[in-house]
Amino acid sequence: MAKAIQTVVIVGGGSAGWLTAGLLAAELRRAGSPNRVRLVESPDVSPIGVGEGTWPTMRSSLIRMGISETEFLKSCDASFKQGTHFVGWLQGGSESYYHPFTPPRGFSDINLARHWQAVRKQVPFCDAVSPQAQVCKQALGPKQIVTPEYASNLNYGYHLDAGKFAVLLQQHCVNRLGVEHLLENVDSIENDETGDICALHTTTGRVVTGDLFVDCTGMRSLLLSEHYGIDFKDMSHLLFNDSALAVQVPRTDESEPVASATVSTAKEAGWIWDIALPTRRGTGYTYSSRYTSDERAEQVLRDYLAETSGLEFSQSCAPRKISFRPGYRERFWHRNCVAIGLSAGFVEPLEASALVMIELSAKMLAELMPPDREVMNIVADRFNVRFGAHWERIMEFLKLHYVLSEREDSPYWRDHRDPESIPARLRDSLVLWGYHCPWHGDQAQVDELFSTASYQYVLYGMNFHSEGAAGIAQADPAAHKRAQNLFAENARETQKMLAALPPNRELIDKINRYGLSRV
Amino acid sequence: MARFEMLNNVEHRDVRIRTQRSADTGDAVQYVVTFPLELRRAQAHYPIFFQKDSNTGQFFPIILLGFEKGENLFLGPNGWEPPYVPMSILRGPFLIGYQSNPEHPDGRQAVITIDMESPLLTSAEDGQPLFLEHGGSTPYLENLTELLEDIQLGLEMNAPFVGALTENDLIENVTMSITLNDGAERQLLGLYTINEDRLNELDDAAVASLHKAGHLQSIYMIMASHSHFRAMIERRNAQLREPATGLG
Numbered sequence: 001m002a003k004a005i006q007t008v009v010i011v012g013g014g015s016a017g018w019l020t021a022g023l024l025a026a027e028l029r030r031a032g033s034p035n036r037v038r039l040v041e042s043p044d045v046s047p048i049g050v051g052e053g054t055w056p057t058m059r060s061s062l063i064r065m066g067i068s069e070t071e072f073l074k075s076c077d078a079s080f081k082q083g084t085h086f087v088g089w090l091q092g093g094s095e096s097y098y099h100p101f102t103p104p105r106g107f108s109d110i111n112l113a114r115h116w117q118a119v120r121k122q123v124p125f126c127d128a129v130s131p132q133a134q135v136c137k138q139a140l141g142p143k144q145i146v147t148p149e150y151a152s153n154l155n156y157g158y159h160l161d162a163g164k165f166a167v168l169l170q171q172h173c174v175n176r177l178g179v180e181h182l183l184e185n186v187d188s189i190e191n192d193e194t195g196d197i198c199a200l201h202t203t204t205g206r207v208v209t210g211d212l213f214v215d216c217t218g219m220r221s222l223l224l225s226e227h228y229g230i231d232f233k234d235m236s237h238l239l240f241n242d243s244a245l246a247v248q249v250p251r252t253d254e255s256e257p258v259a260s261a262t263v264s265t266a267k268e269a270g271w272i273w274d275i276a277l278p279t280r281r282g283t284g285y286t287y288s289s290r291y292t293s294d295e296r297a298e299q300v301l302r303d304y305l306a307e308t309s310g311l312e313f314s315q316s317c318a319p320r321k322i323s324f325r326p327g328y329r330e331r332f333w334h335r336n337c338v339a340i341g342l343s344a345g346f347v348e349p350l351e352a353s354a355l356v357m358i359e360l361s362a363k364m365l366a367e368l369m370p371p372d373r374e375v376m377n378i379v380a381d382r383f384n385v386r387f388g389a390h391w392e393r394i395m396e397f398l399k400l401h402y403v404l405s406e407r408e409d410s411p412y413w414r415d416h417r418d419p420e421s422i423p424a425r426l427r428d429s430l431v432l433w434g435y436h437c438p439w440h441g442d443q444a445q446v447d448e449l450f451s452t453a454s455y456q457y458v459l460y461g462m463n464f465h466s467e468g469a470a471g472i473a474q475a476d477p478a479a480h481k482r483a484q485n486l487f488a489e490n491a492r493e494t495q496k497m498l499a500a501l502p503p504n505r506e507l508i509d510k511i512n513r514y515g516l517s518r519v
Numbered sequence: 520m521a522r523f524e525m526l527n528n529v530e531h532r533d534v535r536i537r538t539q540r541s542a543d544t545g546d547a548v549q550y551v552v553t554f555p556l557e558l559r560r561a562q563a564h565y566p567i568f569f570q571k572d573s574n575t576g577q578f579f580p581i582i583l584l585g586f587e588k589g590e591n592l593f594l595g596p597n598g599w600e601p602p603y604v605p606m607s608i609l610r611g612p613f614l615i616g617y618q619s620n621p622e623h624p625d626g627r628q629a630v631i632t633i634d635m636e637s638p639l640l641t642s643a644e645d646g647q648p649l650f651l652e653h654g655g656s657t658p659y660l661e662n663l664t665e666l667l668e669d670i671q672l673g674l675e676m677n678a679p680f681v682g683a684l685t686e687n688d689l690i691e692n693v694t695m696s697i698t699l700n701d702g703a704e705r706q707l708l709g710l711y712t713i714n715e716d717r718l719n720e721l722d723d724a725a726v727a728s729l730h731k732a733g734h735l736q737s738i739y740m741i742m743a744s745h746s747h748f749r750a751m752i753e754r755r756n757a758q759l760r761e762p763a764t765g766l767g
Contacts, residue, residue, distance in 0.1 A: 144573075144576075145573075145574070145575060145576035146571040146572075146573055146576045147576075510575065510576070513575075514575045514576055514577055515576075516576060517571070517576060517577075517578065517685060517690075518685070518688065519688075519690055519691055519692050519711065
């Protein structure tokens with residue numbers, strides 16, 4: 001009889017640790033499992049707190065954990081995110097496009113991208129198929145004050161304060177979900193005779209035993225990397241960014257509009273993120289140290305801040321430097337240890353993949369919780385296959401943003417288009433997409449991280465021409481007619497949404513005052 | 520557009536109020552707001568639901584009068600039909616307003632205001648006068664003042680009532696679908712009512728607390744009031760049978 005899995009020990013207390021603890025503990029409770037979840041957190045290490053944009057998946061994660069949306073929004077200083085606004089990615093000017101969260105109209109059964117090819121010069125793809133870009137342009141919210149918690153008029157995720165989010169999750173996990181919280185520094189890790197981890201020894205002499213250990217220790221990767229020596233796949237030949245300078249911009253005007261999309265502005269050797277919360281904006285320049293100096297990068301960020309936040313602030317602020325190696329582990333689950341969060345891998349936050357990868361990892365762990373040590377090997381294999389594929393896809397999808405650029409202003413942008421730096425699968429996909437607009441059938445697996453809609457929004461937002469697809473669309477008169485109807489419907493829907501949705505700022509203020517109702 | 524003025528016996532000396540109710544007097548309304556104080560009387564004649572305030576998302580109880588905007592099935596050719604007229608209708612063109620007054624403990628004082636654009640205003644002899652010859656209030660105005668105070672008090676009780684209900688997850692969304700005799704179908708969206716399953720699951724402490732606050736009675740009044748929904752469909756069907764007047 002193999003050893004039963006009864007105690008899960010999570011090491012690390014940032015977003016990764018507490019999200020994993022919350023999703024795991026909630027699922028175990030639902031299943032009536034007696035298993036325990038313990039979280040060991042160093043009192044001396046502060047979380048890096050870089051993941052401040054979520055996907056719409058966060059709504060189901062919060063629901064699973066039993067957290068009220070009103071409580072979440074209030075305590076995390078959170079706001080609504082409806083997608084990403086990419087500025088200057090194509091030519092380096094003020095040209096821009098949106099990657100909204102709401103898929104194109106009729107997306108389950110008709111590929112509107114095909115039918116849009118004929119009018120690609122007249123109307124931006126995102127505006128032809130969804131109201132959301134226009135809604136974002138006017139900084140409107142994705143719902144109304146009468147819309148119940150977690151329900152939406154347009155699909156949305158969040159912008160949040162990662163530090164406050166970890167605190168909310170911690171309180172919820174400890175007070176409501178029965179997670180045991182230990183504030184201890186790990187001194188050493190003890191293996192049993194088989195080579196599995198059996199205990200952590202802390203600096204105060206405490207011994208924390210467990211059957212499954214989750215490494216949420218951030219880039220350090222204490223368990224998977226330092227203890228087990230699992231190799232890291234460096235991806236800097238593919239995605240060049242390895243540094244970031246981050247600055248938080250406090251709001252001086254409480255009535256200022258709150259953007260409901262992340263703004264990503266391409267610069268000479270990287271890009272600047274701009275994440276709007278009600279009380280501050282989180283901004284930062286992520287760049288490649290191979291193509292620019294820290295001094296020059298700081299100047300680029302200060303210039304951006306001078307434009308968006310005033311000269312005085314741009315000169316007085318003190319950016320915080322973060323260095324990272326883009327890439328991910330050879331495998332994520334080794335023996336009885338699984339890495340979730342930055343310990344598993346890290347890339348520039350271009351499509352806000354950090355939090356969603358934590359959510360998906362924790363969800364898989366919770367749903368396939370191995371009952372004993374033998375079954376754990378099966379779950380570990382599947383976990384490694386799935387998340388290996390997710391990481392590959394993140395690399396490809398992020399790279400796509402650079403490959404489609406027409407910028408010629410720096411070696412950084414030109415080198416990004418060097419075929420040697422492009423993964424083979426992405427090169428093949430680009431050839432294929434010239435003839436066929438991305439569609440459900442050409443995804444490699446059923447649980448793909450990025451939906452076909454995301455590929456469409458980025459490709460056609462960046463002027464990609466699926467020349468071969470227009471002919472296919474014209475050959476089918478019934479589908480052509482349906483598509484024209486959907487375009488017209490979308491135009492009407494856009495007007496309706498613009499009239500009915502409140503400014504994002506007003507919505508957040510009202511939620512703080514009245515709350516959202518559960519029904 | 521409504522235009523409210525503070526009521527006074529000089530400017531409004533000759534104003535009279537029509538008491539006969541009709542579509543012309545602005546009473547063809549689909550619903551009116553109500554409150555716990557009125558539920559006992561209202562539930563004897565009308566179905567009561569909740570709606571959300573479009574400005575705040577907060578629930579408030581309503582008396583349902585029609586199936587679509589501008590339809591009031593309780594308004595007949597000879598005026599209001601049921602013997603009990605909702606307080607929000609009886610108040611007519613009057614509302615309580617506030618005037619700042621530094622000597623008042625709240626810093627403001629409640630005053631009666633009148634909508635000068637209301638179709639209920641008249642100078643005809645059959646209207647009810649507001650003021651006596653030498654400026655005193657008529658019994659009609661005195662009753663009305665009392666009514667307005669009751670409404671004000673009643674509305675203030677909605678927040679604690681609704682708060683107790685939402686705290687216990689006792690409000691649920693309900694879509695009422697009706698088919699009329701002529702085959703026409705109507706769907707009433709945006710209505711909410713008591714979640715009876717959830718009510719039945721409440722533990723003793725929660726029930727006792729609702730009872731102590733007087734909410735339990737209100738909850739059952741609202742549940743009982745839904746039997747009038749059928750009567751509303753019959754009223755609508757009866758209108759279908761009556762020959763339309765003035766139309767070819």
